[in-house]
Amino acid sequence: MVETLTPTSSPSSWWRRWWPHSHRRWIPTNTTFLSAHKALLAALWLAFFFSVFYWQRDAAGAGGLLIFRRAFPSRMLPKLRPVAYNLTDFGAVGDGITLNTAAFENAVLAISKLRKKGGGQLNVPPGYWLTAPFNLTSHMTLFLAEGAVILGIDDEKYWPLMPPLPSYGYGREHPGPRYGSLIHGQNLKDVVITGHNGTINGQGQTWWKKYRQKLLNHTRGPLVQIMWSTDILISNITLRDSPYWTLHPYDCKNVTIRTVTILAPIFEAPNTDGIDPDSCEDMVIEDCYISVGDDGIAIKSGWDQYGIAYARPSTNIRIRNLVVRSMVSAGLSIGSEMSGGVSNVTVENLHVWNSRRAIRIKTAPGRGGYVRHITYRNVTFDNVRVGIVIKTDYNEYADDEFDPKAVPILEDISYTSIHGEGVRVPVRIHGSDEIPVRNITFHDMSVGITFKKKHIFQCSFVQGRVIGTIFPAPCDNLDRYDEQGHLIKRSIYQNMSDIDYDF
Secondary structure, eight states: OOOOOOOOOOGGGHHHHHSOSSOOOOOOSOHHHHHHHHHHHHHHHHHHHHHHHHHHHHHTOSOSOGGGSOOOOOOOOOOOSSEEEEGGGGTOOOEEEEEOHHHHHHHHHHHHTTGGGTOEEEEEOSEEEEEOOEEOOSSEEEEEOTTEEEEEOOOGGGSOEEOOOTTTSSOSSSSSOEEOOSEEEESOEEEEEEESSOEEEOOTHHHHHHHHTTOOSSBOOOSEEEESOEEEEEESOEEEOOSSOSEEEESOEEEEEESOEEEOOSSSOTTOOSBOOBSOEEEEEEEEEEEESSOSEEEBOBOHHHHHHHOOOEEEEEEEEEEEEESSSEEEEEOSSBTTOEEEEEEEEEEEEEEEEEEEEEOOTTOOSEEEEEEEEEEEEEEEEEEEEEESOOOOOSSTTOOTTOOOEEEEEEEEEEEEEEEEEEEEEEOOSSSOEEEEEEEEEEEEESSOOSOOEEEESEEEEEESOOBSOOOTTSEEEOTTSOEEEOOSOTTOBOOOTTO
């Protein structure tokens, strides 16, 4: 059962014990004392340097000698359920070597018997808890203490195979079964994954290398995947180095993701999306930091004819107060798998930095579905190659059976209070004769550019409006209105194209 811990001061207060209460200046008169003072100071600096070196080495992963791993101060673990267990109650050993799959499974089994009593809480204490994939249960709280690291075993023979997602037709990378996720749940209700910023580490390096070398026979699995579930809360944890997509809620309702840090190398970590809401309804993502090797967030709803048949849209999603980086893809994307539809999405207070693209909608003929009623508000770009992207020729298909006449609808998309600096192409909206972009709005936009070129606000087959004055100057496809909403100039060039992918 849960052990009692003595609360101490916060980890961030350590510096107060070292920093002097005053800064008195004095000059020693004895040279011998001065030499001793210098020697002592040099010794202290060396000790500090090596301490920081091993601390950072420890923070990078589970590798290294155990004697150099940082000891975390004990913090009182809150009791969020009527019954709380420690993982060690089930024989787990947090040495980074012992495989603890049975301990996790037995703990979840014990909690599953408490459903009628309000469920149970599993506390994961500080340590490195190696495990194969395991399932969660309803009315469960998984609590990761500070310094707790759940490590996914990097040998694929321990990862179970699952049927393809019904809205994707087959494994995303290979036909047939797919690998499951490290932490998985299906048909659940009332699940919480939280903690004192403990970590779930997928140890994806081996997976990425095998994927690049074409040594895998099945689609890689996500780090955390919750399917067909309701009332899900994920907060105050760090997710890192997923084999594939990091956090994948699939066909879920009432999901909150809050104060989560998601990390993967920005290069050579293929398809490590941060969060992929997929056919989800009533969802909030807020106060997160994401830096990964693919899209920071990618809202999805199925792929081509399979997504059309599954017919579960992603809708009523609010994303706010995020800092995101993606050097390979985009900070926040919708699509390209959006065949079930995406609607009623609000993105606000988003900062995208050092990224290839900032905010993007991507689709193609054959997808079907729709993207409508999308609001971007108070978005900033910092050193981004392309700021706003709508791409309608993202021609990657589930198989050859897609219907090329199933064209998506893109409409009712607004961009308000868009600012930034160091942006090469602020806007690239690439509609087409088949897939025009309708009813798009720009208001209060000022983006500093890195190159002075005429066509940096690029449009094709776009209908919409600009309200007030924006910078850089908009394309001629858009109507012009003043700040009071009065029409100034009607565009007659909606089908004009000045897309330039060479720039």
